[in-house]
Amino acid sequence: MTVCIIGASMTDFGQRDAWIRELLAEAGSECLDRSGVAPEAVEHLLVSNMASGEFEGQTGIMNALAHDLGLLPAYAERVDQTSASGGAGIYSAWQSIASGASEMTLLVGGERMTHRSTAEATDVIASITHPVEYKHGLTLPSFAGLTARRYLHRYDAPRESLARVAVKNHANGIDNPHAQFRKEITVEEAMESPIVADPLRLYDFCPITDGSAALLFCPEEVAKEYAEEYVRVAGVGGATDTHVVHERGDPTTMGGVRESSQQAYEQGGYGPEDVDVAELHDMFTILEFLQLEDLGFVEKGRAWKATEEGRTERDGDLPINTSGGLKSKGHPLGASGVAQVYELVGQLLGTAGPRGVDAEVGLACNVGGFGNCVTTTIVEGT
Amino acid sequence: MTVCIIGASMTDFGQRDAWIRELLAEAGSECLDRSGVAPEAVEHLLVSNMASGEFEGQTGIMNALAHDLGLLPAYAERVDQTSASGGAGIYSAWQSIASGASEMTLLVGGERMTHRSTAEATDVIASITHPVEYKHGLTLPSFAGLTARRYLHRYDAPRESLARVAVKNHANGIDNPHAQFRKEITVEEAMESPIVADPLRLYDFCPITDGSAALLFCPEEVAKEYAEEYVRVAGVGGATDTHVVHERGDPTTMGGVRESSQQAYEQGGYGPEDVDVAELHDMFTILEFLQLEDLGFVEKGRAWKATEEGRTERDGDLPINTSGGLKSKGHPLGASGVAQVYELVGQLLGTAGPRGVDAEVGLACNVGGFGNCVTTTIVEGT
Numbered sequence: 129m130t131v132c133i134i135g136a137s138m139t140d141f142g143q144r145d146a147w148i149r150e151l152l153a154e155a156g157s158e159c160l161d162r163s164g165v166a167p168e169a170v171e172h173l174l175v176s177n178m179a180s181g182e183f184e185g186q187t188g189i190m191n192a193l194a195h196d197l198g199l200l201p202a203y204a205e206r207v208d209q210t211s212a213s214g215g216a217g218i219y220s221a222w223q224s225i226a227s228g229a230s231e232m233t234l235l236v237g238g239e240r241m242t243h244r245s246t247a248e249a250t251d252v253i254a255s256i257t258h259p260v261e262y263k264h265g266l267t268l269p270s271f272a273g274l275t276a277r278r279y280l281h282r283y284d285a286p287r288e289s290l291a292r293v294a295v296k297n298h299a300n301g302i303d304n305p306h307a308q309f310r311k312e313i314t315v316e317e318a319m320e321s322p323i324v325a326d327p328l329r330l331y332d333f334c335p336i337t338d339g340s341a342a343l344l345f346c347p348e349e350v351a352k353e354y355a356e357e358y359v360r361v362a363g364v365g366g367a368t369d370t371h372v373v374h375e376r377g378d379p380t381t382m383g384g385v386r387e388s389s390q391q392a393y394e395q396g397g398y399g400p401e402d403v404d405v406a407e408l409h410d411m412f413t414i415l416e417f418l419q420l421e422d423l424g425f426v427e428k429g430r431a432w433k434a435t436e437e438g439r440t441e442r443d444g445d446l447p448i449n450t451s452g453g454l455k456s457k458g459h460p461l462g463a464s465g466v467a468q469v470y471e472l473v474g475q476l477l478g479t480a481g482p483r484g485v486d487a488e489v490g491l492a493c494n495v496g497g498f499g500n501c502v503t504t505t506i507v508e509g510t
Numbered sequence: 511m512t513v514c515i516i517g518a519s520m521t522d523f524g525q526r527d528a529w530i531r532e533l534l535a536e537a538g539s540e541c542l543d544r545s546g547v548a549p550e551a552v553e554h555l556l557v558s559n560m561a562s563g564e565f566e567g568q569t570g571i572m573n574a575l576a577h578d579l580g581l582l583p584a585y586a587e588r589v590d591q592t593s594a595s596g597g598a599g600i601y602s603a604w605q606s607i608a609s610g611a612s613e614m615t616l617l618v619g620g621e622r623m624t625h626r627s628t629a630e631a632t633d634v635i636a637s638i639t640h641p642v643e644y645k646h647g648l649t650l651p652s653f654a655g656l657t658a659r660r661y662l663h664r665y666d667a668p669r670e671s672l673a674r675v676a677v678k679n680h681a682n683g684i685d686n687p688h689a690q691f692r693k694e695i696t697v698e699e700a701m702e703s704p705i706v707a708d709p710l711r712l713y714d715f716c717p718i719t720d721g722s723a724a725l726l727f728c729p730e731e732v733a734k735e736y737a738e739e740y741v742r743v744a745g746v747g748g749a750t751d752t753h754v755v756h757e758r759g760d761p762t763t764m765g766g767v768r769e770s771s772q773q774a775y776e777q778g779g780y781g782p783e784d785v786d787v788a789e790l791h792d793m794f795t796i797l798e799f800l801q802l803e804d805l806g807f808v809e810k811g812r813a814w815k816a817t818e819e820g821r822t823e824r825d826g827d828l829p830i831n832t833s834g835g836l837k838s839k840g841h842p843l844g845a846s847g848v849a850q851v852y853e854l855v856g857q858l859l860g861t862a863g864p865r866g867v868d869a870e871v872g873l874a875c876n877v878g879g880f881g882n883c884v885t886t887t888i889v890e891g892t
Contacts, residue, residue: 173750178569179563179569181561181563181564181634181637182563182564182569185637186637186641187560187561187564187590187592187634187637187638188592188637188638188639188753188878188879188882190590190591190883191592191638191750191753191878191879191882191883192640192753194750194753194883195750195752195753195754196753199750200750200751200752200765201749201750201751201765201766201769202749202750203601203747203748203749203750203770203883203885204591204748204750204883205589205590205591205598205601205602205748205883206589206590206591207587207588207589207590208569208572208587208588208589208590209572209586209587209588210569210570210573216587219585219587219611220587220602220605222609222611223602223605223606223609223611224605224609225609226609226610226611227511227604227605227606227607227608227609228608229601229604229605229608252563252569255563255567255568255569255570256569256570256573257570258574259568365585366585366586366587367583367584367585368555368573368576368577368581368582368583368584368585368586369582369583370577370582371570371573371574371576371577371578372577383582383583384583387583388585496570496573497570497573500570500573501572501573501576501585501586501587503585
């Protein structure tokens, strides 16, 4: 069974004056409209969302969305894999179609966060990891700082190479009308921004964001009825790494990225050399380096060099985060993994506008926690 | 592909001096031990849980559990369908196996609630439904009261018939070593207990509970390698009803129960007349009546009569909630749907001890919200 994507949408990301239900309904209804699929045809609805209860005091949002979009009596379920909830939703949507349980599955990912203070939001996010770590201040940004320091030292990489990730992703975001920050930044600005977790500075971090994105999945024979052009899910995989981050053998390697991408490569019959464009989980700039290496795109310890050489820019041989990435586009937790594949669909179908590149195979890597669980999705054109 | 269950376990339900991670690990490790499956063989881990973030300030519990049980690098995901999270986990586990994504999926459902006040717990639970209702006091118990009043009036049923549901389920719970309340109650006691939502009284409601339950799924050819006796998942379905409860056409019918059971019956090639034993979602006594009718076990308006005639007792022709049901066993939200099927596995394999009945086909109905989303699972012996 080949699982296809026949519709994709995303809302504007940023500070939105809308609650979670409105954000989800906006992306969901646009996705249905664009694909020409009637609400009654949807059999399963999956909602990727980490924490609507914690952020908004509202649970049951998948039932609400089924109601709001007129999908009843479609089955509805919320999928949580923390910051990789979107990727987990894609994996679940794939399973729903491939198992025959559904012939039309709508996946909507979303999160509303900006109405809470940064302290409140990071409290919820910190609780993804083990209390033995976060209760002593080892939150995700702290891990990122420690990892960055280790990486720069081990591979003799200049601090500026991390800044170049931010500069590149901001440059891409300028051409994404849905991005939270559509603003050019320079290496100098990034290097002078306030320190958050030494050696990482403000511009090494993605923002807190509201937003939603949606994808519509069905078997290929159904896709042909609805669309002349669609995208195939060639491979998808997911894997965990130690929940206690300090128990990992190598602090500059993400086991979940390696394992989940291996599954996706094998299923799709592709290797890293076949990937034309990729959306990586640049919650922190250092994560783009780790993923470039652990996905097999470049040798271990060489991501900083590939970045400095411009290979990951839009006109390079390995364009990364043409959407602007989490860094410039924003990171509404449950939406991010879905929005990654929204970008790939645009690239494969040639509808990405000024940020388009020539691509037949795309890869998305969505990281939960600090690599605690990772999903990788490979999509291909028809 | 036939999906089978080769392991089942549950913890003691009740007020537990353990946090959510310990509860999940207790059920998960016992399930693996009993089935003789090594942790490394598990490919997917699903955790059915509604609100660990809201109840305990802890997220990422699926990653923590994968770590605690030694399952790495198994994929991990949290499944939320409010009070039907367990049933949704079963549906998702079925999809993971039937799609070929996993050859061994461990499902662990659990919730810790008793450390919060009843007011705090019911606040979280109230937010399952639409704010247009719960902000005006129409919480789940209120809906149950209104529905009960309507039912008793419409079908000229005596108030005592509802009490008999509680009496029966308590009688069954006495023989369940894991039940929260192992205590006989009488119709008189139930009728004299304090009013909660008129005409429903305290003994018409399930308690607030801590607990966890687990099931292990695999394809039949794998099941044969591990177990001489196992259970097949014959059918599973899920469906939504209106999120705003007052928009439903008939207040004494649950559309999600009808639709989800129809799917499960069709998939399994069974009808209601083939079901030998069932676990229904008796969060409120009135719900057992609605499910008895909407599942097709008895004619509309006749569940109260069937109950008064003793047909749903353990020695009746349609034994319901041999486990004690949510009423006596307890209702740790994410665990309940999983524990329902734990009970059915025991009934089909003949390991239910003194509460055993003669059964080849069992059905579990797990209700989310006030019927906002419902899953039905049918299992059969080999």
